[in-house]
Amino acid sequence: MAERERRSTPPYGGVFVARSQVMDADDVRRAIWRMSHEIVERNHGLDGVVLVGLQTGGVALAHAFADALQEIDGASPPVGTLDVALYRDDIGIRPVLPEAVTEIPVDLDGAIVVLVDDVLFTGRTIRAALDALNAFGRVRAVQLAVMVDRGHRELPIRPDFVGKNLPTRRDEMVNVSPSGVDLGELVKDGR
Amino acid sequence: MAHQHLLSVSDLAVEDLEQLLRLTDAFAEVSRRQIPKVPALRGKNVVWLFYEDSTRTRLSFEQAAKRLSADTMTFSVSSSSVKKGESLRDTVLTIEAMGVDGIVVRHGSAGVPWQVARWLGDRVSVVNAGDGWHEHPTQALLDCYTIRDRCGTVAGLRIGIVGDVKHSRVARSDVLAFTALGAEVTLIAPPTLLPSNIEGWPVRVSHDLDAVLPDLDVVYLLRMQRERMTEHLIPSLREYTARYGLTERRVDAMRDDAIVMHPGPMNRGVEISAEVADLPRSVIIDQVRNGVAVRMAVLYLLLGSGVDRVLGTAPLDADALLTAPEPVVEGAVG
């Protein structure tokens, strides 16, 4: 899917072309390990913690956290996935369709939800996710874990756990994968 | 953005049907939430233009629209007020002038949704909620979704549609959808209840339910209306039930994993016996439940998604549908 051609409506369409690698696979693995420790520390264990990966970039990351937490704490928290498409504030402005079926495996009443996403940018996706969570019950707390915080926030949202703070230009693109984090740009019709 | 319509199953390419069914999964999940409502269509206004009584279809659309946070209005027309004068076109233009995004049309006359769409151009989305004997596309979509849900796939299944095909918009839409998705469809009815000319239809025809029943994966029963008797189409409901009713005895002849479907409302004791309607293999309640999710998908696709192509006037660019929604590289748009 990473290399799937993306011919969506401008100005968002195009193909990601990497310019420089800012984290390699080991960096990513270490960051996951560190952030998992922080999650345990912050919550005094994993009691009541539910990991919710945001479709699509946060899902694999949430599972990676779950694996790390299993090693650290001997138990891994439930992992859910959340598609926020139907809560986005750009519906009607650009094409928006749900990517995948949301799966929240447990009742979120009283849970501590750790939202997991790959890149934090304007904060609008997280705003939509906070909204979406309400449909699943009244959570005790929501925390946010992202691999990369690239700045340019448009809403008062900040991450609780960050893999890397990465200064970027607005028009740059960040791509996160298990093999590393790349900075690059979107090339229109770059086929 | 140009508005799109959903008028006929025949306007949907196979990929569109499959995409729609996949998309419906996401909306079915919304329905299972503690608070089954998303803000996706906030500020959108949908009107039910129902020239024919249809509590079930209207409620299903209404539920779908409300779960998407759309505002809804009902323009229901009793047959007497229609006669009072306002032409169909004037009614439609009047409603449009009030500022609506979608019109869901149910009419006793075939083709009315096409006329409405022609008058409105691409200013308002039109959804066909049943036109005369012609089509009922969202019913076909929910039927396909239910079959896929229960049987895993529609392709390769042997589906028998039993009963009054001639007067059935459900049958016409289902034949198109089932065969497009690769099912093998047999119409089972007395000759009087089949359309006059179906030589070109991609179906088999049988007049003998008992002969084909053991081969079917899906037995789709159509509603048998009492007035068909007065039109000399069948001698009596009793005889119809004897030859085409799904009785307990007949169920014994069905394959173990075969399912029973019905678009509702059922005439228990006529096309389906009361006991059969309540068997686990009967998925009639699932159809109703899935109807809401399918209609959410349709309404969202037409009114919210911004996926820019026209259901109902041109085959879709399936590729665009698959790639367009992708928020590119996560983080690019935040």
Next chain:
Amino acid sequence: MAAPEGTTIVLKGGRVVDADGERTADVVIADGLVVGVGPDLSGERTLDAAGCIVAPGLVDLHSHLRQPGQEEAETIETGARAAALGGYTCILAMPNTIPAVDHAGIVREVLELGRAAPCDVLTAGAITVGRAGEQLAPLGEMAALGVRFFTDDGAGVADARLMRRAMEYAGGLHHAGRGVVLAQHCEDPVLASGGHMHEGEWSSKLGIPGQPAEAEELMVMRDLALARLTGTRVHFQHLSTAGSVAMVAAAKDAGLPVTCEVTTHHFTLTHASCTGYDPVFKVNPPLRTDADVVAVRQALANGSIDCIATDHAPHTQEAKEAAFDAAPPGMLGLETALALTLTELDLPVAEALALLSWRPAEVLGVEASHGGPIVPGRAANLTVVDLEERWIVDPSALASRSRNTPYAGRELAGRVRHTVLHGEPVVIDREAQR
């Protein structure tokens, strides 16, 4: 209203086409009559006919003029104007007005209204009272006023016994030394009941209730039998199926006194036109299959059909903006029939004109003043047609009060330039003069 006494008009430079043949000649008209036909003639007034044919005016056996009762759709005046622009000098109004033309009073009213029209307007009378199919209308009283054509058009006479009696009774009626004609709209009302288009692949697909070809053919068959029984002349209106056309042709061969007409839409359109659910394509008898269109065209070519009629049936925009099954059947025809015949049928011009002019004139019994050869002494009811002129049908440009032509946007060849009615030019250079 006619040209001032003694004024001579010359139709200059055209090619005369009539039942006698074709010749290049100028035609001089005075006092309502043709007074000269030959080369290099002149008159006080000249109408340019260069490049055109000069033909006897057309005669339509089947026009719905909607007056009295539905003047919002058409009036005798507007319908006659449309007719004049279409090259007609004589049209027969159908009796399904509101009320129906079923007694002398209404006949007088229609004829009176027609007197000022830019086209001779005759009326058919109903066969049964109120066209209800139950009681014989006073055919004799209407015949005494000159009505020679009787039909319940819009519906057929369903009761075989009543139709038999009507035929027998009509056999004893005469006007000005000629018998009358019973004409039938052939449609078995029970078999056709509830049908809104031809029953076939398209009705099955579109979910529109259909009526089978047999609904028409059954009544054709029955009336042929009754014609044999009674010996009365029967005219079959707007035949639309291969079966009907074949039966009537065979009956003629067998010597039965029958005639028939087909409409322009039944040889130019098929039931596939209904796919968009536009009620403008709803008509009765309905548009049929490709095979029927082929059969109708063959019958026109081999002479087994007597005339082409328009079944000009105006309906208001509002009426046609209803659902397909709720909209009234019918389409316009007077302003497009000639061009469609010339464009769509591969017939010699004289053959086309025979079907549109002199044969219907004979069926109607008006051949003394319409459709006759263009020779000195004959009534000057003429039309001048530019066969080469191409035009695009524009509903808003039609003279009819209604707009329900199914040919909007279609390019046709052949257009009426002038029409002369009893010596008076009622259409000059494509413009109606009154």
